[in-house]
Amino acid sequence: MEHRYDYIILGSGASGLLLAYRLDRDPYFSEKSILIIDREAKDTNDRTWCFWEEGPGEWDSILSHEWGSILFRSQEYGSDIAIEPYRYKMVRSAAFYSLSDKVYFLVTQVTSWKETGQGAEVITDAGRYECRKLFSSIPAMDVNPKTSEYPYLHQHFVGWFIQTPGPVFNPEVATFMDFTIDQKGNTRFMYVLPYAANKALVEYTLFSASLLTSEEYETGIREYLTKQGLSDYTILEKETGDIPMTCYPFWRHNSAHIMYIGSAGGWTKAATGYTFMNTVRTTLRLRDFLKKHDDLSAFRVRGRHWFYDLIFLDVLWHNNASGSNVFSSVFKNNDIRTVLRFLDETSGILEDLGVLFATSPKINFIKSAIRNFPRIIHEFVRK
Numbered sequence: 019m020e021h022r023y024d025y026i027i028l029g030s031g032a033s034g035l036l037l038a039y040r041l042d043r044d045p046y047f048s049e050k051s052i053l054i055i056d057r058e059a060k061d062t063n064d065r066t067w068c069f070w071e072e073g074p075g076e077w078d079s080i081l082s083h084e085w086g087s088i089l090f091r092s093q094e095y096g097s098d099i100a101i102e103p104y105r106y107k108m109v110r111s112a113a114f115y116s117l118s119d120k121v122y123f124l125v126t127q128v129t130s131w132k133e134t135g136q137g138a139e140v141i142t143d144a145g146r147y148e149c150r151k152l153f154s155s156i157p158a159m160d161v162n163p164k165t166s167e168y169p170y171l172h173q174h175f176v177g178w179f180i181q182t183p184g185p186v187f188n189p190e191v192a193t194f195m196d197f198t199i200d201q202k203g204n205t206r207f208m209y210v211l212p213y214a215a216n217k218a219l220v221e222y223t224l225f226s227a228s229l230l231t232s233e234e235y236e237t238g239i240r241e242y243l244t245k246q247g248l249s250d251y252t253i254l255e256k257e258t259g260d261i262p263m264t265c266y267p268f269w270r271h272n273s274a275h276i277m278y279i280g281s282a283g284g285w286t287k288a289a290t291g292y293t294f295m296n297t298v299r300t301t302l303r304l305r306d307f308l309k310k311h312d313d314l315s316a317f318r319v320r321g322r323h324w325f326y327d328l329i330f331l332d333v334l335w336h337n338n339a340s341g342s343n344v345f346s347s348v349f350k351n352n353d354i355r356t357v358l359r360f361l362d363e364t365s366g367i368l369e370d371l372g373v374l375f376a377t378s379p380k381i382n383f384i385k386s387a388i389r390n391f392p393r394i395i396h397e398f399v400r401k
């Protein structure tokens with residue numbers, strides 16, 4: 019059977035659904051036929067997305083919790099920091115997945131797709147589909163950023179949603195990064211999101227080149243909780259993640275009629291793994307771009323923060339144990355609002371310079387900048 023659509027979106031995760039949501043709500047696209055294909059029905063809480071923003075926001079009606087302060091802790095520095103006017107917000111994926119219901123949705127395995135010159139073709143277990151434009155959050159088949167010349171780290175973690183018999187957490191403060199755990203030659207920290215006085219998500223997280231066994235993450239969480247004096251708790255749910263941290267230029271695989279979106283399109287902030295807010299903003303830009311332009315390969319993804327992330331990843335790639343030092347210097351030497359804007363890629367150039375010059379160990383950054391100089395020039399000249 020053959021089917022034709024204006025737009026096909028591969029993958030109904032954060033980026034696929036957000037793009038569909040944007041198009042669905044804009045009258046300009048009301049006559050366009052849109053199909054989303056995913057191998058899963060996507061109705062469970064398989065992700066917990068957190069992000070920060072100033073004041074009220076677009077997703078406030080589906081927030082599970084929000085915090086006005088964050089805690090940063092390491093051997094060098096520790097502080098409970100009020101982030102006003104920002105709020106740190108949490109959305110559970112099931113609430114988000116239920117938002118986009120109008121667009122046609124097909125549950126099947128996608129096996130391949132290709133540019134046809136006039137559009138794109140998608141082959142699935144349920145048949146062949148054609149479209150004018152294809153947006154794929156499934157990574158291009160022939161792409162392996164891990165073997166490219168760009169440093170590649172995993173942001174990997176296991177999280178436990180736990181409940182204690184009595185109140186032990188402060189639901190006003192999210193532990194953003196707690197580096198006071200044994201680093202074992204890597205960048206390792208705990209991420210704790212208390213969403214009630216007796217409930218929290220506790221994640222053992224690494225930025226490193228290799229994954230751990232599941233027992234190692236679980237032992238890490240158990241030991242941390244014991245250190246906090248917590249031994250009586252019930253594990254309600256578990257969450258695992260492996261987010262790519264790379265400056266690989268995924269967008270080079272875009273063509274006139276095919277665009278890679280979400281993590282597959284390089285929309286994940288390489289230095290932090292945060293993707294949600296970037297996807298919220300990028301889908302808005304993409305929606306407006308589609309009204310004026312035809313060639314999808316002309317859509318610009320990379321900004322100057324790409325260069326900073328490249329240097330940062332290179333530093334962690336060559337000195338994986340230095341993450342605690344680096345983040346401590348960033349949080350200690352800068353105003354938190356500047357840090358949040360910098361990490362969110364909304365900072366001005368003077369703010370960027372302030373953060374960059376306050377970051378240590380400087381020698382690592384200088385070496386990294388020298389090492390990556392040819393690559394930076396190459397990318398700069400390219401576009």
Ligand SMILES: Cc1cc2nc3c(=O)[nH]c(=O)nc-3n(C[C@H](O)[C@H](O)[C@H](O)COP(=O)(O)OP(=O)(O)OC[C@H]3O[C@@H](n4cnc5c(N)ncnc54)[C@H](O)[C@@H]3O)c2cc1C
Binds near residue numbers: 029033060067257
């Ligand atoms: C557990 C977890 C927690 C995270 N927390 C945060 C956070 O707090 N803040 C933040 O900003 N980011 C977070 N991230 C990172 C990022 O926001 C998520 O990974 C986000 O879901 C990426 O969206 P995406 O659309 O690129 O990919 P995905 O959401 O992974 O969507 C890709 C979709 O493609 C489908 N698919 C893949 N292959 C095929 C195939 N062959 N055929 C059919 N369908 C296919 C998959 O089923 C999937 O639904 C988190 C990631 C994880 C894993």
